[in-house]
Amino acid sequence: MDATTHTNGSYLSKTGGKGGIRSWIFSTDHKRIGLLYFASLAVFFSVGVVFGLLMRLELIAPGPTITDAQTYNSFFTVHGVIMIFLFVVPGLPAIFGNFFLPLMIGAKDVAFPRLNLLSWWLYLAGGLIALASVVMPGGAADTGWTFYIPYSVRSNTNVIPALIAAFILGFSSILTGVNFITTVHRMRAPGQTFFKMPLFVWALYSTGWIQLLATPIIGITLVMVGVERLLSVGIFDPSLGGDPVLYQHLFWIYSHPAVYIMILPAMGVISEVIPVFARRTIFGYNFIAYSSLAIAIFGSLVWAHHMFTAGMSGVAAIAFSAFTFLVAIPSAVKVFNWVATLYKGSITLEPPMLFALGFIFHFLIGGFTGLVQGALSVNLHIHDTYFIVGHFHYVMFGGMGFGFLAATHFWFPKMFGKMYNHKRAAVGFWTLVVGFNTLYFPMFVMGWLGMPRRYYDYLPEFHTYHFISTVGSWIVALALLIILVNLILGLAKGERVREKNPWGGETLEWRADTPPIHENWEEIPVVTGGPYDYKRNDENESTT
């Protein structure tokens, strides 16, 4: 990292009087904290990938293949806990939100820098406890990441450490949300009204409210599960007079909105990338901004669509199904506006743009397969099958994952003052598209044919699909490796970038130095226009 200290005053060389690693882990600079998150997320993500690969390997053929049922059950639990709580939920806000939110609104830092550092420490603590629960005596939790009661009360595995980890990670997420909401309200540059903010900021702002309002519910719910296990109180456990369906409601009241915590910031990234590489103003700015809020609000009213088979009243089922279809509309509005932004643009397919377009394609599939499941009668058939596993991987990986990679390739030169190899990035992208669809598309077919999820073993009729899917997992692993190696090579010996605006973006972060200086600005910028004006397009010709 110190190799990149070429610009005087770059945040990368500003150690704050602390030496070595202490200049990072005790830094309250939002950019350094962003990179702390980047490094730690990368580690946890890799662990999650390994567990995913092991699961797919076990499923390559029917019957026991590489391990026993107990271990397999831990694989999918640990894979889920790590990917959800340690990667997908914090991913974009913690890394790119931390790094770029202040830059995009012309601020010197977030509103509460020390709270920001605390949230990283909580993240690290939660992550380490989660990893420790895997290797501690007692065995890794085998409940699934959903911790459904009563099984999670009866399992003899390390459920409590896993719950503690998720609880602490929840706090980390809440602190990030509070910080971003306050920062957006209080620290925008002169002239930057709400409707002159970049759309990534809008997305982070909407996400912040969900983090703040929904996460405490999962926190208290997980505490209650712990209390149930340790003190046998009888909140959820039916053998003590509790109600396991109440647990499911409380779990999903957080965990469905959490899906939007995961996807909204990725949508924000796409709204940034597309105008830059189409070299024109974004289509329907206000509609995209409002749709983020609409998703945050409607998304809080659909949780029980995870429970149509739990036996709910007809009225509740109808209401939750109807809201599920409604929440799709603001997402659709975003997609249409992104595609319309390509119209009459001047488009280049640089790596960030490739990943953004990949996001749109996979998110379309992920979104529509969600609607398939929102239909009540169809849900009774495909709920808890591989159909839903396919669906949420298209949204989480195809959506958030591609959004994450778009963000990484987009902001990489600004963050590090280095450029990666574009050709290799494109190879990585196309390999990932092929691998991703080979891995997850067969799951839709299997699910429709009746393959339940969380199965260690399966009927022979599903063998072909599982085999294809496992081969896909290897291609995905190869693609991730290509992408990772390319970025590391870029960091180590990539071409130096000194210009402030290598891509031709118009949002404020492209007016900061590359890499940005400590506290971002010599002089706080003043905002006069919208974030994607591209005024030069209008110089010679009149527009509609």
Place this chain on the structure above:
Amino acid sequence: MFEEMTYPESVNNAFLFIASIAAVIIVGVTAVMIYFVVKYHRSRNKKAVNIPKHYGLEIFWTVAPVFLAAAMFWYGYVGYADITDPPDDAMRVTVYGQMWKWTFEYENGLRKDTLYVPLNRAVALDLKSLDVNHSFYIPTFRFKMDVLPNKDNETWFKAEDVGEFDIACAEYCGLEHSYMYSKVVVMPEAAYKAWFEEETAKMNASDTTASDTTASDTTAVEKGASVE
């Protein structure tokens, strides 16, 4: 329009309806995207044109999906309304789920680990769990319903074809979750009657000799838990 349709057909129809609309829109939007990328690539279009908004289009693509969504919702709702309300003349079977097997108890107390049912007869299922959550799932019949320890869910089906079909557990329930399979055996009415009478007679005969498996009251449920 669903009147003459069997339940699985109505699910298939709702699925096909939504999946077709989805396929058209996914392919359509992707095609437009690729077309724009090719047509407006910088090598062909040096200078972009700013079009900040178009209210007509925004209203169109906000309102049109509302109608599509309403239609999708309706297709899903119609089938669902059917399955939540068993007909009064349905024969009743109590289903016990436990780690990791299914037990089926008929109204006269006959207990089996395979579900035998007559053709074309509504079968209402009372779902009870003896331990953790399970989910009773017959993929061929296109439905599942959770089997909970503290709340008796109800569902029903009418088999329209003779044959054997898989029953799976669809709610994760621990170590041998993936082996919690059973079968539903659909028999012609007469064959079913003969089978049922024979099995009932066998049960009654064994009752007189070994009186440990009696009655279908709640204590039998507890015993059912230990019947292997």
